[in-house]
Amino acid sequence: MIFTLHGWSFSSSVWEGTPFSSANHLELPGHGESPFLSTDLPELSAEVASLLPNGVTLVGWSLGASVALLTAALYPQKVARLVLLAPTVKFSGVSQPEVVVKRFLKRLRRNFSEGVSFFREFCSEEAPPVGEKLNPERAVRLLESFCGLDLTRYASKVKAPCFIAVGDEDRVTCLEGAYGLFRVLPKATxxxxxxxxxxxxxxxxSF
Known part of the structure; x- marks a missing residue:
């Protein structure tokens, strides 16, 4: 079975038209009708694991990739294979300068909808306009947890084989984030x- 986790400010609709369109889609807290309560990523991974049967393929994009990796590291019986799309070993300080991250979080606190629109445009000129149901407080807390998380020590515990993909024009998590994670994962391509x-x-x- 295949399960997916989307990225911040998006929804499970991002998987339409991808190789994972028919997978089981999970939505992040503060996004859509998510069943998850915790906005702390390690705690969230426990909630995700509680919904998974053993031996799944877990696919994560961006922030969802961090949750997927944490789930594989902390609950290895649940994940037989990892697919991490545009992941990062650490967002603040590796993918983006710390000052840029702090400035963006302040921007979200001042005007959430404007900040989300800016982020979507920064992701891609092809990203759709914001149409998701978002809870500003929970979405920002989730992003704060992501920004401060260093996956290095968790990655070394991952037993499942892992496939990583990143675009060479990614301005969000960037090549540096993916390379940083690739270097510390035991079984990664x-x-x-x-x-x-x-x-x-x-x-x-394509696969």
């Missing part, structure tokens, strides 16, 4: 997609 950005990566995948 990495594919860089030419001409793909943070969002269009999803539609240019």
């Amino acid at each position: 990495l594919r860089v997609l030419p001409g793909a950005d943070h969002y269009t990566l999803l539609r240019r995948l």
